[in-house]
Structures are given as structure tokens and as C-alpha cells.
Amino acid sequence: MPDPRKKIEQLIESLEELRLHVGRKDMAVGGQGINAPLYFSLANACLRNHAVLLYGGMGANKTTLVNLLGTSFLSLDLEAVEDLMISGHPEQTEEKIVGFLDPRQWMGPTSGPTRVLWTGWAQSRWKLINEINRFPGGKQNLFLEILQKRRISYAGQVCSPGDTCYFATMNPEFSSTYPVDQALLDRISACVPATQPDFLAGLLLAEREREVRELARELPRFTCGEFESLPGLVAEKPVKSQVELAILCLLRDFTLCERAPAYDKSQLSKAKPSMGLCSGCHYWNNPEAVCWQVDEGLSDRVRQDLRAFTRAFAFLLDMDADLQVLRAVAPYVIWHRVTPLPSALEKPPYFGAGRLAYVSDLVEKSINRTMNERAEMNLIYSRAVDGETSASKAIEELSLFDDPIARMDFIPSLERIKAAGLWR
Numbered sequence: 472m473p474d475p476r477k478k479i480e481q482l483i484e485s486l487e488e489l490r491l492h493v494g495r496k497d498m499a500v501g502g503q504g505i506n507a508p509l510y511f512s513l514a515n516a517c518l519r520n521h522a523v524l525l526y527g528g529m530g531a532n533k534t535t536l537v538n539l540l541g542t543s544f545l546s547l548d549l550e551a552v553e554d555l556m557i558s559g560h561p562e563q564t565e566e567k568i569v570g571f572l573d574p575r576q577w578m579g580p581t582s583g584p585t586r587v588l589w590t591g592w593a594q595s596r597w598k599l600i601n602e603i604n605r606f607p608g609g610k611q612n613l614f615l616e617i618l619q620k621r622r623i624s625y626a627g628q629v630c631s632p633g634d635t636c637y638f639a640t641m642n643p644e645f646s647s648t649y650p651v652d653q654a655l656l657d658r659i660s661a662c663v664p665a666t667q668p669d670f671l672a673g674l675l676l677a678e679r680e681r682e683v684r685e686l687a688r689e690l691p692r693f694t695c696g697e698f699e700s701l702p703g704l705v706a707e708k709p710v711k712s713q714v715e716l717a718i719l720c721l722l723r724d725f726t727l728c729e730r731a732p733a734y735d736k737s738q739l740s741k742a743k744p745s746m747g748l749c750s751g752c753h754y755w756n757n758p759e760a761v762c763w764q765v766d767e768g769l770s771d772r773v774r775q776d777l778r779a780f781t782r783a784f785a786f787l788l789d790m791d792a793d794l795q796v797l798r799a800v801a802p803y804v805i806w807h808r809v810t811p812l813p814s815a816l817e818k819p820p821y822f823g824a825g826r827l828a829y830v831s832d833l834v835e836k837s838i839n840r841t842m843n844e845r846a847e848m849n850l851i852y853s854r855a856v857d858g859e860t861s862a863s864k865a866i867e868e869l870s871l872f873d874d875p876i877a878r879m880d881f882i883p884s885l886e887r888i889k890a891a892g893l894w895r
Contacts, residue, residue, distance in 0.1 A: 527665035559605030726768030736768035
């Protein structure tokens with residue numbers, strides 16, 4: 472079987488040569504500039520049961536890009552892939568989205584089990600939800616259930632399409648849009664801004680004279696075997712131990728809160744950093760502490776998504792799944808799940824609009840702190856967990872570190888170990 476990664480490289484080249492996607496290189500991975508909407512969509516195509524949301528204004532090539540990739544990976548005509556997607560509007564019904572009862576079952580002489588005629592979208596393993604924020608909250612709950620259970624239920628029947636690639640697009644808030652529920656956003660693995668073509672891209676697009684549907688037929692096609700092999704090839708990429716440590720510390724930096732139940736910010740409801748929870752706290756206004764700078768904590772889904780997309784990007788770029796890949800990927804996995812402190816976000820250089828850049832800076836601070844200032848602290852804790860030193864001695868040494876993870880994670884866990892008598 473030909474190398475699927477080589478075919479993905481051919482697909483990237485074809486999209487650019489045919490002027491089907493000419494987005495600017497707005498993401499850097501180890502000094503290599505790439506287009507974030509394209510590469511996150513490709514990474515999601517190499518994974519299964521993750522979801523990528525492309526966010527941006529109308530006409531930013533979000534929907535078309537996903538459909539063009541579907542044309543290549545599913546080896547279908549563009550029209551056939553477009554028939555598989557669903558588009559948001561308030562009058563969309565569950566029957567139009569997932570399926571409806573087969574009326575022929577009541578025309579026979581005897582009754583049998585309930586039969587449902589499932590839609591192409593329901594049965595497809597390439598699911599695109601176009602303009603997801605034009606669906607009212609009730610319809611959004613349907614997608615939440617699908618992303619959570621990975622199967623679709625209707626009239627007592629179940630459709631299980633198998634491992635699926637999920638995509639969604641979203642426009643900025645308009646009069647016809649609805650807020651996207653936080654629980655649904657947490658099941659979106661990555662959110663990627665899609666911007667309008669710049670001047671150079673506009674010149675390149677002006678050279679395109681043939682219809683998109685005609686050009687799409689010239690894209691490379693993947694065989695079923697090649698498409699199915701992609702998750703296994705991604706899984707072969709080992710995640711560096713430094714990356715595993717950085718991911719865990721990243722989650723804890725965003726989640727720990729000295730004033731939250733069990734130090735867990737995800738337990739908070741009305742009391743939040745933006746509503747004065749952190750006023751007078753030891754870490755308040757400490758620029759190196761992440762905890763007070765965002766309202767929400769991060770769930771374990773973030774850890775899973777960070778590992779998966781770090782591996783997928785390493786596969787696509789033919790490099791190690793190391794810290795430089797994590798640094799590039801992590802902001803897109805996190806920024807839609809958290810609400811920055813308004814007073815900090817409104818200052819230069821963010822001016823209230825640079826939410827992704829703000830979260831990128833927090834990610835960079837966390838990873839740098841983990842790899843530098845926390846090196847000795849992590850070593851003390853790991854030696855205690857491995858039984859190379861006593862828990863009492865480790866607790867004494869860790870108490871000297873003014874770090875949220877040392878105070879609210881490492882020391883309490885070692886105290887539990889000591890109380891249980893597992894180690895000295």
C-alpha cells in the first residue's frame with residue numbers, strides 16, 4: 472500500500488495548485504509555517520471520534536474546505552459529500568437531521584419491529600455540522616449526545632456508524648445565531664479561526680476560472696484501506712515524556728484554585744475569578760500563575776485531545792511528537808473552552824479581541840515553567856512516588872516551593888499516601 476502521508480502531501484499541494492485553498496500560514500510548528508484550518512482538518516481526518524470546529528466569517532472557505540477533504544478521503548464526488556452535511560437553521564427538525572419512521576412498515580398485513588430510515592448524515596463516518604450556532608439549544612443537545620455516545624438514537628432504534636470524523640463550522644454572533652452550550656464546546660477537540668483571504672490569496676483566487684466542483688475531481692483519492700490505516704499510523708507516533716508532563720501540568724495550571732472545592736475550578740458555578748473569587752488570594756495578579764486568569768478549569772478530555780492532535784500533527788509533518796508540536800497545538804485545543812479574565816484580555820496587546828493569543832501566552836508560560844522552574848519540584852515528587860525517598864521528606868522539600876501544583880497537588884497526594892501507610 473502506498474504511504475498515505477505522501478498522498479496527504481499531494482493533497483495539500485493539489486489544493487494550493489488548483490486554487491481551492493490558499494489560506495495564509497498562520498501557525499508555526501518548529502519553525503515551519505502552515506495553515507491552521509487546513510492542518511487541523513487533516514489531523515482530524517487522521518483521527519477518529521474527535522471534532523474540529525472552524526470558526527470565522529462567512530465566505531472564509533470553512534465548509535468548502537471540509538467538503539473538499541471529504542471528497543479526497545472518502546473518494547466521492549463533491550456533490551455526494553455535500554449531501555452528507557447538515558446546515559443549521561431554526562426549523563431543522565430531528566427527522567431531517569437523523570432519520571424518520573419508515574411509513575411502509577404499517578402497510579403490510581403484519582406488524583414488525585420499528586424501522587427507521589436513517590439520513591445519509593446519520594450513517595456517514597464523515598459528519599459536518601455547518602453553522603452549528605444557527606441551531607437552537609434543543610438541537611445542539613442532539614449533537615452533544617451524538618459526540619458523547621458516538622451513536623444516534625431515534626424512536627427506540629440505534630444507528631451506529633462506527634468511528635467517525637466530526638467537523639463543524641461556526642460564524643461570529645449574528646441576530647440569527649444562538650449561544651453554543653459550554654458542555655458541547657468541551658466536546659469540540661479544537662477550535663480554529665478561519666480568516667478571509669489576504670491580498671496575495673485574493674490574487675491567486677482570481678486566477679481560478681474553473682468551477683470548484685470540476686476542480687475537486689482532480690484531487691488525489693484515498694482508497695478505503697488508506698483512509699482506515701491513518702489512525703493506526705498516528706498511534707505509532709510515541710509521545711515524548713516531556714510532552715506528557717507538560718500536558719498534565721498545563722491542565723492543572725488552568726484547573727487548580729485554592730478557593731474551589733477540592734482545589735478544582737471546574738466545580739465552580741457562580742463564584743469565578745472574573746467575579747472576585749481570587750481577590751486577596753496569594754496568587755492573585757502573579758503573572759506566572761495561570762489559575763486566576765481564566766474562569767474555567769479543564770476536563771480530562773483536554774488531555775486526550777492534546778495527546779491525539781500532538782501525535783496527528785507529528786505524523787503529518789513527519790517529526791517527533793515533542794514540545795514544539797504541543798506548543799503549537801495546545802492553544803487551539805484550549806481557547807474555546809475557557810473565558811479569560813476581562814480586565815486582562817482588554818489590555819494591549821489583546822484589546823478584548825485576541826482571545827486565542829491570550830490563551831497562547833498562558834500556554835507558553837505554563838510549559839516554560841514546567842520545563843524550567845518546576846524541574847526540581849517534579850523530580851522530588853516522582854522520587855517519592857517511586858519510593859526512592861520518604862513521603863515525609865518529599866513533603867518537607869515541596870513545601871519550600873511557592874507553586875500551585877506543589878501546594879495543591881503534590882503535597883496533598885503525598886499526604887494521602889503517607890496516611891494510608893503505603894510508603895514512609
